[in-house]
Amino acid sequence: MLKLYSRLAVVLFVVTSCASKKAKFDDYVFKTKSEEVKYQNAYDKSLKLWNVPYTEENVKTSFGTAHVIIAGPKNAKDLVLLHGMDASSTMWYPNIKALSKNHRIYAIDFIMEPNKSNLTAKPLSSQEIVTWYNEIFDHYKLKKFDIVGASRGGWIATLLATQKNNSIDKVLLLSPAQTFEFIDKVGKTSSALMLKLFPNEKKFGKTLSTFSTHPEKISPIYKRQFYLANKYAKSNSSMLKMTPFSDKELQMIENPVLVVIGDRDVINSEESVERAQKFLPRSKTKIIKDAGHFLTIDQSKITNDAVINFLDSNSNFVSLQN
16 A cells, blocks of 8 residues: 555656746746636635635735634634645535634635645745744634644644644544545545546546545535636645654644544545544544545534534543544
8 A cells, every 4th residue: 555655646746846836927826827816716706605704814924825714703712724635715614604603713724725825935844834824823812722624634733733832722633634544545546646637527526526425515616616726736745745643743642632534535544543542642533424535515514513512522531432
């Protein structure tokens, strides 16, 4: 399996290294202004699917502009949302109504992907990613906040939680990618690689069917935005830096953690659950039936309930599988 992963990594590196050269109009992700405008229009349409009051803000950082979407009661506990790869913060549309009812939401667009954040520096290292997020947290004076990360966002949430003296309270990982193990079913995920190499609607549909047990639930409006993100993404060489955390790194996380995966996830397997239970000092795990990697869409109601129950629960627990 490691050999297959290595081949995948090499191809991704070659493709993305060539594609990540400095763009003509000084944009890290998009080649042309027309690409950027087309994508941003699709993003704006998808964001309307949130169907809750929200505001959009741009925060200046050392590495560029961070785009943050804010929703929920001002005096409620803060909850940071980190989206999956190329999914942007609009991906939370099936979940935001439930999550923002009793929490102040800060949904942050990852700076090295197609969205509304804008990288003005070179590709960031893992430590620079930590610095970037901490600058945003400091800007909003976030302390003892909860964090939910999906897929790549789960890896980033874990990275942030491994840092000493972090300001995070509870950590919730939804199908975290490359966090506890390498991609479980490399052969099945090859459709995603082919989409990067030769983007078209047919390959995109196959990719959705691989990662989702219910692709029919995906809004056509969001589907269009997600397709354009996959088409224009130039930054996925950063995926090569996403390696599973060591036993020691996981043991450093003192926060209460809930790990949720689908029973048909092509990214994670029971090994992810076992490592979480064994090495995270204060963890719970949950497997959702009839769900793939796209938990938040495949089984949105069950996922929403799991998130809210965990956030509202007493944090004094030991490792336990539900």
